[in-house]
Amino acid sequence: MNRNQFLKSLGFSGLFVSLFPLKSFLSIQNRYTKNQLIGKGNPDIIGNAYTSKMQKDTKVAFQKMKNEAAKEGINIEVVSAYRSFEKQKQIFENKYRQFILEGLSPSEAITKIIEYSTIPGTSRHHWGTDIDIIDANFPRPESVLEEEHYYGDGPYCKLKEWLNEHSEKHGFYEVYTNNPSRKGFKYEPWHFSYKPISKPMLQEYKNLNLIKIFQEENILGNEYFTSEFIQKYRNQNILDINPELL
Numbered sequence: 001m002n003r004n005q006f007l008k009s010l011g012f013s014g015l016f017v018s019l020f021p022l023k024s025f026l027s028i029q030n031r032y033t034k035n036q037l038i039g040k041g042n043p044d045i046i047g048n049a050y051t052s053k054m055q056k057d058t059k060v061a062f063q064k065m066k067n068e069a070a071k072e073g074i075n076i077e078v079v080s081a082y083r084s085f086e087k088q089k090q091i092f093e094n095k096y097r098q099f100i101l102e103g104l105s106p107s108e109a110i111t112k113i114i115e116y117s118t119i120p121g122t123s124r125h126h127w128g129t130d131i132d133i134i135d136a137n138f139p140r141p142e143s144v145l146e147e148e149h150y151y152g153d154g155p156y157c158k159l160k161e162w163l164n165e166h167s168e169k170h171g172f173y174e175v176y177t178n179n180p181s182r183k184g185f186k187y188e189p190w191h192f193s194y195k196p197i198s199k200p201m202l203q204e205y206k207n208l209n210l211i212k213i214f215q216e217e218n219i220l221g222n223e224y225f226t227s228e229f230i231q232k233y234r235n236q237n238i239l240d241i242n243p244e245l246l
């Protein structure tokens with residue numbers, strides 16, 4: 001049976017077949033699995049180390065951008081790239097335990113964690129398309145990812161200026177911008193996303209049922225994730241980002 005006969009046997013007319021070739025018909029199906037979207041296994045991730053694991057196309061584009069920046073004396077170094085669900089779970093739960101020990105209530109602890117950190121299953125780092133970067137030409141400050149390092153006399157000023165001008169033509173966009181009306185995660189001048197892959201991933205991510213995922217994954221503190229909280233987190237922390245990436 002050839003393709004047309006096969007489609008006709010399913011009830012598709014010849015007109016449908018010519019208007020919607022099989023390829024485009026298939027492309028409206030999901031391209032990414034739920035596990036890929038929540039950091040639980042992704043065949044497109046390459047690299048061995050925590051700072052070198054990336055989605056394969058992202059890695060090629062990143063290497064190109066790094067080489068271009070090197071010509072201007074900037075040594076782009078990744079401090080965080082692909083992060084698995086399990087790793088994010090550890091980060092989240094360690095912070096949760098620590099804040100509870102410090103006397104915060106569970107909801108206060110969760111509110112404080114999500115200023116900068118994500119709930120496992122919701123990190124853009126799960127996709128391998130997002131990276132946190134610094135300039136390795138400067139000695140590392142005690143805490144590297146601080147806004148002040150990227151402005152004024154900060155060590156990563158030159159890197160930031162270069163990125164402002166060049167990153168987008170390499171496909172990399174700032175995610176958590178300094179737009180004062182943006183809600184959700186605070187400004188992160190170090191966090192960039194490879195739009196050609198992360199934008200379609202976000203489109204599919206939006207169809208996931210977060211309430212169900214949080215229940216299934218047994219995350220510490222998840223009994224305090226009310227449906228109202230999850231709705232707000234989705235709208236602000238996941239979707240209130242640079243509009244170029246939506």
Ligand SMILES: [Zn+2]
Pocket residue numbers: 080125130131132191
């Ligand atoms: Zn990041």
